[in-house]
Amino acid sequence: MSRPSNFPPPFSARDYVAEPTDPADERIEVGILIVGAGPAGLACAIRLGQLLEEHPEMAERLGDVPVAVLEKGKQPGSHLLSGAVVDPRALRRLFKDRLRMDELPSYGEVPGESVYVLSRRSALPIPPPPPMRNHGNWIFSLSELGRFLAEKAEEAGAMILPETAAQKLLVSHGRVMGVRTGDKGRGREGGELGNFEAGSDLVAKVTVLAEGTQGHLTGVAIDRFSLGGEEPQVWELAVKEVWKVAKPLDRVIHTMGWPLRGAKKYREFGGSFIYPMGEDMVTIGLVVGLDYRDASLSVHDLLQELKTHPKIRKILKGGERLQWGAKTIPSGGFNSLPRELHAPGLLLCGDGVGMVNVPRLKGIHYAIESGKLAAEAAFRALQRGETPSSALSSYDDAIRDSFIWKDLHEVRNMRQVFQRGFFVGGALASAMTMSKGKAEIGKMQAEPDAEQSLIVTDRDKSYPAPDGKLTFDKLSSVFASGNKTRDDQPNHIRVERRVARDVAELWAHMCPAQVYKVGREDEDGTVMVDVAPSNCVQCGAITAKGGRLTPPEGGSGPEYTVT
Numbered sequence: 001m002s003r004p005s006n007f008p009p010p011f012s013a014r015d016y017v018a019e020p021t022d023p024a025d026e027r028i029e030v031g032i033l034i035v036g037a038g039p040a041g042l043a044c045a046i047r048l049g050q051l052l053e054e055h056p057e058m059a060e061r062l063g064d065v066p067v068a069v070l071e072k073g074k075q076p077g078s079h080l081l082s083g084a085v086v087d088p089r090a091l092r093r094l095f096k097d098r099l100r101m102d103e104l105p106s107y108g109e110v111p112g113e114s115v116y117v118l119s120r121r122s123a124l125p126i127p128p129p130p131p132m133r134n135h136g137n138w139i140f141s142l143s144e145l146g147r148f149l150a151e152k153a154e155e156a157g158a159m160i161l162p163e164t165a166a167q168k169l170l171v172s173h174g175r176v177m178g179v180r181t182g183d184k185g186r187g188r189e190g191g192e193l194g195n196f197e198a199g200s201d202l203v204a205k206v207t208v209l210a211e212g213t214q215g216h217l218t219g220v221a222i223d224r225f226s227l228g229g230e231e232p233q234v235w236e237l238a239v240k241e242v243w244k245v246a247k248p249l250d251r252v253i254h255t256m257g258w259p260l261r262g263a264k265k266y267r268e269f270g271g272s273f274i275y276p277m278g279e280d281m282v283t284i285g286l287v288v289g290l291d292y293r294d295a296s297l298s299v300h301d302l303l304q305e306l307k308t309h310p311k312i313r314k315i316l317k318g319g320e321r322l323q324w325g326a327k328t329i330p331s332g333g334f335n336s337l338p339r340e341l342h343a344p345g346l347l348l349c350g351d352g353v354g355m356v357n358v359p360r361l362k363g364i365h366y367a368i369e370s371g372k373l374a375a376e377a378a379f380r381a382l383q384r385g386e387t388p389s390s391a392l393s394s395y396d397d398a399i400r401d402s403f404i405w406k407d408l409h410e411v412r413n414m415r416q417v418f419q420r421g422f423f424v425g426g427a428l429a430s431a432m433t434m435s436k437g438k439a440e441i442g443k444m445q446a447e448p449d450a451e452q453s454l455i456v457t458d459r460d461k462s463y464p465a466p467d468g469k470l471t472f473d474k475l476s477s478v479f480a481s482g483n484k485t486r487d488d489q490p491n492h493i494r495v496e497r498r499v500a501r502d503v504a505e506l507w508a509h510m511c512p513a514q515v516y517k518v519g520r521e522d523e524d525g526t527v528m529v530d531v532a533p534s535n536c537v538q539c540g541a542i543t544a545k546g547g548r549l550t551p552p553e554g555g556s557g558p559e560y561t562v563t
């Protein structure tokens with residue numbers, strides 16, 4: 001019985017912290033640098049634009065490029081994937097008096113909702129538990145919303161640099177100075193190809209990391225400034241598809257139970273979401289906690305199995321899959337937040353630090369609100385002409401006074417209780433919800449996903465065979481993500497290549513994009529792991545389960561448009 005953590009990846013966070021190396025006159029200087037064009041980063045850029053409009057003298061003080069946003073995807077939105085049923089609080093606050101909700105690219109308000117407990121053939125409707133009630137929330141494609149927010153950020157004066165991965169955190173004399181972007185045009189072994197372009201040092205007065213789940217530099221910064229929280233972070237893996245359908249769906253649906261197994265030994269926590277997107281599209285996704293133990297579990301294939309349920313098959317009947325994608329969700333909640341959300345010259349936002357309400361499956365409004373509060377804190381500090389750590393600490397105060405803190409505190413043990421199994425966990429979670437977090441159920445330790453000891457079952461034998469219509473194999477799914485990663489670029493995935501067989505099998509089944517294969521067995525019983533990095537859709541699951549994803553060349557990866 002192995003644990004993925006027995007085979008740590010060849011990765012050191014320290015290798016990704018550096019002093020600026022470009023000569024001073026060749027560095028690209030910006031006022032405030034935002035890494036990540038997701039809801040957190042774009043809300044930050046939009047709020048800064050609003051503040052600079054009100055204080056034009058500050059724009060001058062911030063130089064030629066007051067605000068820049070780096071995005072590793074082909075364009076803003078290319079790497080955004082979510083549900084997405086959005087609590088409109090933060091969007092309303094961001095666009096107060098400027099835009100109404102019905103002026104944003106949404107699919108309207110949630111029309112109604114149902115929750116079912118599934119078994120293989122049946123679907124038992126239950127009254128929606130409080131966290132699953134979505135009255136007043138709005139349905140979006142996060143990828144579409146990201147493109148819209150990026151336009152608004154540009155209109156507000158931000159410079160957006162797509163196809164640009166932030167690779168290293170620039171730190172000098174204990175202060176974050178900016179980031180170094182990744183090289184482009186290197187071959188498999190690292191040599192320079194004809195189109196080689198070296199990365200650059202981007203230096204800024206304040207750097208805001210809004211990288212989302214498994215943020216590469218966020219992890220590096222948490223390590224460098226010892227910001228780790230009380231509990232380790234844990235994650236869920238979500239796989240989703242967008243379908244064109246023949247008949248409109250008239251409500252949002254959540255399911256629990258099948259195809260996950262309830263017995264405690266499997267530690268399978270999760271459920272599905274099925275959301276209408278207008279008259280002719282539906283999104284369907286499955287979310288599973290990455291603390292599961294069975295090496296033969298594949299969330300990709302469980303989603304395929306879920307679609308064969310009579311209730312769900314009916315919704316998709318006569319339809320066609322348009323897009324597929326995968327991403328992790330940080331789920332440790334309140335107790336896994338970093339100790340502090342700032343360091344000298346640095347602010348941390350959104351999913352990167354785990355601002356997600358797991359029972360509600362919501363993080364977009366926290367990302368937007370934290371981006372807005374980061375903008376205001378950075379702006380205040382710069383107005384006073386300084387960015388030492390204490391000047392940025394007002395960001396932590398603002399987060400503590402915000403609805404983000406209150407909400408996350410109310411559901412603080414919600415994920416951890418499910419370590420006790422589905423039924424006991426469900427009862428404890430209900431007690432916490434009913435009492436708005438006041439019921440003390442004792443502090444529960446989160447265990448890192450990579451430390452779960454593995455079991456191997458024959459679960460993989462019952463996944464449905466792909467038929468290319470309702471059910472698909474992993475490679476056709478990668479194709480449906482629009483992934484166009486160059487085959488001959490350097491490997492961006494750090495994993496130990498020789499591991500116990502059960503760990504190799506875990507990775508091969510877990511990766512929704514078929515990056516890992518169990519290779520040759522050695523005399524000592526260990527096996528080689530074969531890696532096909534160009535399939536990777538950068539979901540982040542490997543970082544949770546014993547490896548480390550680093551950002552590949554900018555512009556690589558999926559090209560989501562409606563996820």
Ligand SMILES: Cc1cc2nc3c(=O)[nH]c(=O)nc-3n(C[C@H](O)[C@H](O)[C@H](O)COP(=O)(O)OP(=O)(O)OC[C@H]3O[C@@H](n4cnc5c(N)ncnc54)[C@H](O)[C@@H]3O)c2cc1C
Pocket residue numbers: 035036037038039040041070071072073077079080081082083084085086087142164165166167210211212213215216217238239240285327328329349350351352355356361362363364365367551
């Ligand atoms: C399947 C699924 C369903 C969900 N459903 C919902 C829902 O219904 N409602 C809800 O509110 N929330 C939902 N969430 C959670 C929600 O999507 C997140 O909380 C939210 O997207 C976080 O926003 P963010 O800006 O922090 O990060 P992200 O949305 O992840 O954006 C981060 C951006 O930064 C870029 N980036 C990262 N690292 C770098 C780097 N080093 N260099 C350059 N660019 C970088 C990424 O490419 C990305 O574009 C769901 C999540 C998933 C996966």
Ligand code: SF4
Pocket residue numbers: 493510511512513514515535536537538539540541542543549
């Ligand atoms: S290799 Fe890429 S797609 Fe596969 S699990 Fe890791 S991050 Fe996700």
